[in-house]
Amino acid sequence: MTSRDREKNVPEGSTAARQPLTGDVDAVVVGAGFGGLYMLHRLRELGLSVRGFEAADGVGGTWWWNRYPGARCDLPSLYYAYTWSEDLSREWRWSERYAAQPEILAYADHVADRFDLRGLIAFGARVLAAIFDEATALWTLETDRGDRVRARWCVMATGCLSAPRAPQFPGEETFRGPRLHTGLWPHEAVDFAGLRVGVIGTGSSGIQAIPRIAEQARRVTVFQRTPNFSLPAHNGPLGDAEIADYWARRPKYLKMLKAGLPGVAAHAEGAPVPPVEEQRRVYEEMWAIGGPVLVASFPNLLTDEAVNAAASDFVREKIAQVVEDPRIAARLLPHDHPIGTKRICVDTDYYQTFNRPNVELADIRAAPIEAITPDGLRTTEREYALDAIVYATGFDAVSGALLAMDIRGAGGVTLREAWADGPRAYLGLAVAGFPNLFVLAGPGSPSVLSNMMVSLEEHVDWVTGCIADMRAGGYTRIAAEPSAQAAWVAHVKDLADRSLFPRANSWYVGANIPGKPRVFTAYIGGGYRQTCEAVAAGGYEGFALA
Ligand code: N01
Numbered sequence: 377m378t379s380r381d382r383e384k385n386v387p388e389g390s391t392a393a394r395q396p397l398t399g400d401v402d403a404v405v406v407g408a409g410f411g412g413l414y415m416l417h418r419l420r421e422l423g424l425s426v427r428g429f430e431a432a433d434g435v436g437g438t439w440w441w442n443r444y445p446g447a448r449c450d451l452p453s454l455y456y457a458y459t460w461s462e463d464l465s466r467e468w469r470w471s472e473r474y475a476a477q478p479e480i481l482a483y484a485d486h487v488a489d490r491f492d493l494r495g496l497i498a499f500g501a502r503v504l505a506a507i508f509d510e511a512t513a514l515w516t517l518e519t520d521r522g523d524r525v526r527a528r529w530c531v532m533a534t535g536c537l538s539a540p541r542a543p544q545f546p547g548e549e550t551f552r553g554p555r556l557h558t559g560l561w562p563h564e565a566v567d568f569a570g571l572r573v574g575v576i577g578t579g580s581s582g583i584q585a586i587p588r589i590a591e592q593a594r595r596v597t598v599f600q601r602t603p604n605f606s607l608p609a610h611n612g613p614l615g616d617a618e619i620a621d622y623w624a625r626r627p628k629y630l631k632m633l634k635a636g637l638p639g640v641a642a643h644a645e646g647a648p649v650p651p652v653e654e655q656r657r658v659y660e661e662m663w664a665i666g667g668p669v670l671v672a673s674f675p676n677l678l679t680d681e682a683v684n685a686a687a688s689d690f691v692r693e694k695i696a697q698v699v700e701d702p703r704i705a706a707r708l709l710p711h712d713h714p715i716g717t718k719r720i721c722v723d724t725d726y727y728q729t730f731n732r733p734n735v736e737l738a739d740i741r742a743a744p745i746e747a748i749t750p751d752g753l754r755t756t757e758r759e760y761a762l763d764a765i766v767y768a769t770g771f772d773a774v775s776g777a778l779l780a781m782d783i784r785g786a787g788g789v790t791l792r793e794a795w796a797d798g799p800r801a802y803l804g805l806a807v808a809g810f811p812n813l814f815v816l817a818g819p820g821s822p823s824v825l826s827n828m829m830v831s832l833e834e835h836v837d838w839v840t841g842c843i844a845d846m847r848a849g850g851y852t853r854i855a856a857e858p859s860a861q862a863a864w865v866a867h868v869k870d871l872a873d874r875s876l877f878p879r880a881n882s883w884y885v886g887a888n889i890p891g892k893p894r895v896f897t898a899y900i901g902g903g904y905r906q907t908c909e910a911v912a913a914g915g916y917e918g919f920a921l922a
Contacts, residue, residue, distance in 0.1 A: 396522030397498055401425040403529040403843070404517050406503050406781075409437015411816040411832040412533035413487055414460065416496050418840040419529075427525055428497035429517065435497070436484035437535050439477055443561035444581060444766070445588035447477035450668060450722035453614065454622040456829055457483070459630060460837075464490065473618070474611045474667070474722070498523060505782040506530055506813070513812060513853040513922075528852065529843055530813045532778060533832075536824050539776030541889065542767040543576075547747040555748075557767045558585055568593040571763040574753055576745070578604050582768030583721045587729040589766065597760050598730075599740045599753070602881075603710040605691050606721035610666030633830055639822070639902035640678050641871040647675040649683055659690040671716035678900075679875045684714040691715055698727040705730075707739055713880035719824070773883040774819050774897045775799040785810035786855070798886065798895030800865045802856035802918055803908055805835060811855035814839045820868045824884065825898040838908050845912065846921070853922040860918025872896035 402424035405415045412428055413435060419426045432440045439447075449456040453470035468483060475483075488494050501519040508515050515530040517523070540559035548555070556566065558581035569592050575582055576599040583606050590596045650658075655674065662670035670687065677683050692709045699705035708727065729735050743757035752762035772779075775795060783791040786809050794800075794809055801807045804821025805814055816835045817823035823831050846854055872878060877896055878885065886892035911917050 394521075396519075396524065397427065398524050400514070400526045401427045402527060403427075403531065404429065404515065404525060404527040405531045405533055406506075406517070407437060407533035407535060407538075407777075408432070408435040408488075408493075408497050408499075409439070409533060409535055409538075410458070410484065410829060411535070411836065412437065412531075413484065413491075413493055414458065414833060414836045415531050415533055415816065415839065416493050417491050418836055419531075419843070420496065422840060422844055424529075424843070426496055427527070428493075429501045429503050429519055429523065430497050430499050431502035433499050434481075434485070435488045435494070436481045437533075438537060439481045439484060441538070441540075441561070442559055442581070443477055443563065444556075444558040444585045444768075445566075445592075446584035446586075446724070447558075447561075447581075448472075448474050448584065448609075448611070449480060450474065450580065450609070450720075451827055452667060453480075454619070455629075455827060456480075458487070458829060458833065459633070460833055465626075469619070470614050472611055473614050474609050503781055505784075507782075507784045508786060508811060508813070510786060515812065528812060531816065531839060532813065532818075533816045534777040536774050536817055536828075537771040539772040539780055540770075541772050541776070542769050545745055545748045545753075547749055550750045551748050551752075551762075551765065552750050553763045553765065555765045555767065557769070558582070559771060566764075568764065570594050572752075572761055573597070573764045573766060574599060574760060574762040575766045575768055576740075577768035577770065578602070579768060579770055580719060580721045581770070582766075583723045583726045585766065585768060586735075587723070587725045590729050590732055590735050593734065595734045595736070596729075597736050597738055597762070599738045599745065599755075600707070601740050601744075602712060603708050604718060604721050605688070605710050605715045606723045606726050607663070607668060607670055607691070608666050609722045609724050610664075611724055633834075634905070636903035636906040637822070637826070637830075638675075639871075639904065640825070640900040641874055641902070644676040644679040644875075649676065649680060650674060652686055655683065655686045656690060659687060663690075663694060667722055668720050671720050678714075678716050678877065681714070681876065684716070684876055688715040695727050698731075700731045704737055707737055713882070714876045717875075717877050717880035717884075718882040719884070770883060770888055772889050772892075773886070774824070775886075776889075778815065783810070783813075785813070796893075798893035799897060800861060800895070802861040802864050803911065804864075804868075804899055805838065805908070806854075806856040806919070808856040808858040808861040811853045814842075819895070819897040820864060820899055822899050822904050823897070825900060834905050834908070838912065841912055842916070845916070849921070851921045853920075854916065855920050857918050857920055864918075867901070868899050869896065871899070871901045875900060 403426045405412050405428045408430035453475040505518045514526045516526050572595045573593045574597045578600045658673045696705045743755040746754045752760045799819035801818045804818045881887035885894045
């Protein structure tokens, strides 16, 4: 690549910003969420010419799209934040224990400005194709606005929950009112005042949105197919004492991250089953703290059926205590999966909402939705008159955003072909047959079962180190070996099979997408970071370098 080639790259902030970009750069990063932003920063720091592509008109990824009322993080904000810049951590102050979407988006905006990243990103540019050329070992990326850029390194920072999906009921297009998906929420405020709103879906998105919509709407009908476990956030303003406590713990926390987290599977091995009274005492304590910590009460809560059953019972009892009408409470109690094996939800007043006179619960497991009609929705049992329908129906998780692009690796093999039996990657980072391409928080990494910020930082740091090593060693090509990938995939599965996770029909296994191969997509072993570091230190064992 010559400097002349590089000059062809138009900075996005220039007057030619909206002209399609062409030419060569060292690296492309697809997606400007928290993974993509940090990746751009690190690669530029390394001295690479780098170009980011982002389908949205701004940074923030999931927090740019998911603007539904009630959207907020479900890990404490102090921990749902980057750790790589101490200055950044010190200067940013979260206002609540669990920050709402606008504040998290403001944080992403702040990062983009503070580290001067916007100029590297082409916004409103959805990548349609990424094609690898064997002869040059370069990737060519094409976007929907005509960009065509070549790069040695291609990093997919496209997110695990970024391909929204909605079921197609007969008659969708006939509905007279607005149909909104939580994952594609409009930018302008949606006014539900005086409206009869139907919400389909009771995962994290529905559980967060329903109480806020119910505060505004004339009536809310919740269409629930499967009840979920949700824990109270006990959210509130973030006080100085909590911030001071975080800073006191931070050195230990960072040390723990560096040492590698234990992981569900490794942690559980040999852990004793505590007496039931002790379990209940701890659950009470965790319930009072709020947030997702309850499912981490005991190391074997996600591996031991009896321990899990006690936790599930405890939460069911709590739900039944909150919901005043015992018939409604009974319908809200989850019984089809062990607690924590579907992503645990964290709410503010979710169950309390069913005590409101303007909220009703429709059991669409018993009486499924037959059709959307011009004036509402029809189940096998009755008609519901609705002015607006909210689809909180989730995402084609982990692989959805990647398979939406035409990605072709060595020999023209498409990612769709390579993943015909389900998503797979070596270390959850690199896909055999797709040289020089990295997936942040990819399938087979801790990703969705970890603190995503931490996992993204780990992957970005590893990819940065890898590219630096390749350049220093004069390599132009690195590719995961099929045998190493197969061994890693088997290891990921083996660990998952030793846990209770496979018991749930969750998006973790792709069960929410009809026809999607059932593959558990997260690594639940311990010391993941160490494993990746050891691979790099050992000369990239399991990778072929050229
Ligand atoms: O999606 P989901 P989500 N007919 O897949 C129902 C993250 N997140 O957007 O269970 C009727 O969990 C479906 O029913 P069922 C978080 O990781 C985080 O809520 O398939 N119903 C289910 O109730 C989360 O796990 C936050 O029977 C249908 C719901 O729709 C992930 O995103 C906030 C249906 C989908 O639930 C996904 O959450 C929000 C159909 N045909 C999201 N199809 C934070 O707090 C689907 N459903 C950070």
